[in-house]
Amino acid sequence: MSESLDVNRTAKLFIGGKFPRSESARSFEVHDQEGNFLANASLASRKDGRDAVVAARSAFSAWSSATAYNRGQVMYRVAEIMQGRRDQFIAEVSAWSSIEEATIEVDAAINRWVWYAGWTDKLSMVTGSNNPVAEPFFNFSIPEPTGVVAGFALSDSPLLGLVEMIAAAIVSGNTVVVVASDRTPLPAVSLAEVIATSDVPGGVVNILTGYAKEIAPWLASHMDVNGIDLSGIGDSELAVELERSSAQNLKRVLRPNTHLDGLSRVKMWLETKTVWHPRGY
Amino acid sequence: MSTSHNNDTSVSGTFEVPDLTSNAAMTKFLFGLPGVDKVGLEERAASLGTRSIKNSAKAEGIDLAISMIDLTTLEGMDTRGKVRSLCAKACRPDPMDATVPQVAAVCVYGDMVGHAKEALGNAPINVAAVATAFPSGRASRRVKLMDVQDAVSLGADEIDMVIDRGAWHEGRYLDVFEEIVAVKEVCGDAHLKVILETGELKTYDNVRRASWLAMLAGADFIKTSTGKIAPAATPAVTLLMLQAVRDFHRQTGTVIGMKPAGGIRTTKDAMKYLVLVKETLGDRWLTPDLFRFGASSLLNDLLMQRQKLSTGAYSGPDYVTVD
Incomplete structure (x- = not known):
């Protein structure tokens, strides 16, 4: 029997459903916890960030108007494919932790996807309301997605943190641009491959690998980004600058060092629309 | 940039105006034009598209491109209101920034000319009307000329006519020629742009001939496409037509304008076209009098890029008008 070839994967960006290299043609080395070389990853530039926002914006209309049922099915499919690649994820995550910890993280990440997938058709019941008003109107409030959400992943939770960030935003119909941690980007690249093969429309999730410090200021000041998740930004000086430029177009900001999960995280990226409907009597 | 491959087959030698009354002579003349080197042409157009234009040059390029736009709406569902809002945008492309130049013209169907004139008032913006049974050109000569006459009498400053591609493919070049001559006569003072519809001419050789x-028939501008047929304007076909304009100028001294239309949507595209003009015809043609972009969505992208340059932050579609 012949020996099989050693086919190494090139870790690329994920923009608009495609896997381009960085337009800057740069890459950076990824090392494991002991400092051993793992792979070269694409080093995204501000222009890749710009392209990702354009992709996310153009995907927004179809994704946000898809039925909740459809979004739930698509998200559940992501968890299915993740389950199929469980061993690969464990191997990748364990480059920065023990096998046991990695297993716990990967299983939790898969469970979390399923958990979020279940929320698509329940959100409006739980976060919306019928409001009593002293006028002849039927008054109700319904949640709507914020728009394009940008986020920066934590390095100490290479998969679970990323899943939390992405799933909580897209569950309600937002589209996202996420910059993976520069220390632990490989699980993010694998997650991109999972998402690309799970019926998630191109552009709904865009994943960049590179330095948050380089890309974040451009996404924070970007007038076409509606929400920004700074929970993974450790550098407090950078965080202040990002919050400041986010104010320009009144982005929703998830502040640094905030730990939100579950429904409260989903609610972060919702707008409330209140409708006064005449009752006619 | 490759210099080894020179596609630039100029039309040189002694130029003789063919007998303009005989189809045989016209055919002989057109087929006597040098053949187009497809590979060389496309390579040159692509290589001119790789220039990096930054900062102040880009800012100037954006303003120049805006001033060259024929802001266009050519839909069956055009309403008077749509034309009015298009005219308002032509006068003041960016409501938040008065330093943005006005566009060169608005381009509408003939029946909208009066409404466009009224909406534009005294603004120095031309009204261009498409005519001659645009976009197909399938109507009798009589109807086509009435179409032109109608638009001119409503006050159109420019007429965009389509050539008869059917006659072209039948080899009736003289008919195509005579139709342009007849339309030019009806135009009077209105400028005539002749749309070749390069997507339907099929070959580069045909584009050069057309x-x-x-130009021989009296066009003031030659224009690539109606925008209704794919492919519309491409850098290669535009370069080829620019070379024809240059050669015609060298041979006859007559200055002709050029208008690529259709499919030009981004600032990056527009910059590439400006480079083509500069490198083929020189600075003299870098003016709205001699070069236009037929476009609608291009303007919004130019405005967003302009906002990016002036504020330093990326802009988005929320900050330009919805057309």
Whole structure:
């Protein structure tokens, strides 16, 4: 029997459903916890960030108007494919932790996807309301997605943190641009491959690998980004600058060092629309 | 940039105006034009598209491109209100920034000319009307000329006519020629742009021939496409037509304008076209009098890029008008 070839994967960006290299043609080395070389990853530039926002914006209309049922099915499919690649994820995550910890993280990440997938058709019941008003109107409030959400992943939770960030935003119909941690980007690249093969429309999730410090200021000041998740930004000086430029177009900001999960995280990226409907009597 | 491959087959030698009354002579003349080197042409157009234009040059390029736009709406569902809002945008492209230049013209169907004139008032913006049974050109000569007459009498400053591609493919070049001559006569003072519809001419050789035929017939501008057929304007076909304009100028001294239309949507595209003009015809043609972009969505992208340059932050579609 012949020996099989050693086919190494090139870790690329994920923009608009495609896997381009960085337009800057740069890459950076990824090392494991002991400092051993793992792979070269694409080093995204501000222009890749710009392209990702354009992709996310153009995907927004179809994704946000898809039925909740459809979004739930698509998200559940992501968890299915993740389950199929469980061993690969464990191997990748364990480059920065023990096998046991990695297993716990990967299983939790898969469970979390399923958990979020279940929320698509329940959100409006739980976060919306019928409001009593002293006028002849039927008054109700319904949640709507914020728009394009940008986020920066934590390095100490290479998969679970990323899943939390992405799933909580897209569950309600937002589209996202996420910059993976520069220390632990490989699980993010694998997650991109999972998402690309799970019926998630191109552009709904865009994943960049590179330095948050380089890309974040451009996404924070970007007038076409509606929400920004700074929970993974450790550098407090950078965080202040990002919050400041986010104010320009009144982005929703998830502040640094905030730990939100579950429904409260989903609610972060919702707008409330209140409708006064005449009752006619 | 490759210099080894020179596609630039100029039309040189002694130029003789063909007998303009005989189809045989016209055919002989057109087929006597040098053949187009497809590979060389496309390579040159692509290589001119790789220039990096930054900062102040880009800012100037954006303003120049805005001033060259024929802001266009050519839909069956055009309403008077749509034309009015298009005219308002032509006068003041960015409501938040008065330093943005006005566009060169608005381009509408003939029946909208009066409404466009009224909406534009005294603004120095031309009204261009498409005519001659645009976009197909399938109507009798009589109807086509009435179409032109109608638009001119409503006050159109420019007429965009289509050539008869059917006659072209039948080899009736003289008919195509005579139709342009007849339309030009009806135009009077209105400028005539002749649309070749390059997507339907099929070959680069045909594009070169049709360019020459239109220029001989009295076109003030030659224009690539209606925007209704794919492919519309491409850098290669535009370069080829620019070369025809240059050769015609060298041979006859007559200055003709050029208008690529259709499919030009981004600032990056527009910059590439400006480079083509500069490198083929020189600075003299870098003016709205001699070069236009037929476009609608291009303007919004130019405005967003302009906002990016002035504020330093990326802009988005929320900050330009919805057309």
